[in-house]
Amino acid sequence: xxxxxxxxxxxxxxxxxxxxxxxxxxxxxxxxxxxxxxxxxxxxxxxxxxxxxxxxxxxxxxxxxxxxxxxxxxxxxxxxxxxxxxxxxxxxxxxxxxxxxxxxxxxxxxxxxxxxxxxxxxxxxxxxxxxxxxxxxx
Numbered sequence: 001x002x003x004x005x006x007x008x009x010x011x012x013x014x015x016x017x018x019x020x021x022x023x024x025x026x027x028x029x030x031x032x033x034x035x036x037x038x039x040x041x042x043x044x045x046x047x048x049x050x051x052x053x054x055x056x057x058x059x060x061x062x063x064x065x066x067x068x069x070x071x072x073x074x075x076x077x078x079x080x081x082x083x084x085x086x087x088x089x090x091x092x093x094x095x096x097x098x099x100x101x102x103x104x105x106x107x108x109x110x111x112x113x114x115x116x117x118x119x120x121x122x123x124x125x126x127x128x129x130x131x132x133x134x135x136x137x138x
Contacts, residue, residue, distance in 0.1 A: 064093075064096050068082055068093065069119065072117055073119055082097075105120055106118065107119075
């Protein structure tokens with residue numbers, strides 16, 4: 001049985017109220033809110049964008065890569081500096097930086113015999129900063 005709720009004045013519950021609602025994994029009574037479905041359906045990611053975002057989050061799923069990105073959010077570092085700061089071998093750092101560079105999360109510049117890395121742009125800096133803020137507020 002499909003229950004339709006076409007009310008536009010229905011608002012989301014307060015964040016604290018959800019904790020008191022008991023089971024939160026599924027609706028107690030299956031229904032489709034057509035207005036909400038249509039609003040979301042018209043703005044869903046296409047497959048290419050969803051794949052790109054999934055790849056980005058996959059790259060962020062590795063502790064060493066996240067630590068490298070955080071270190072670079074604090075300033076430009078060469079591979080040796082990153083290795084020393086994180087206590088990880090230079091070859092492991094280089095491997096992770098290669099993945100991050102391919103994904104355009106970091107960029108490199110050569111100065112003499114050193115290769116220095118920074119975050120690629122402000123979006124990456126914001127992503128790391130907001131992600132860290134979210135984790136620390138729990």
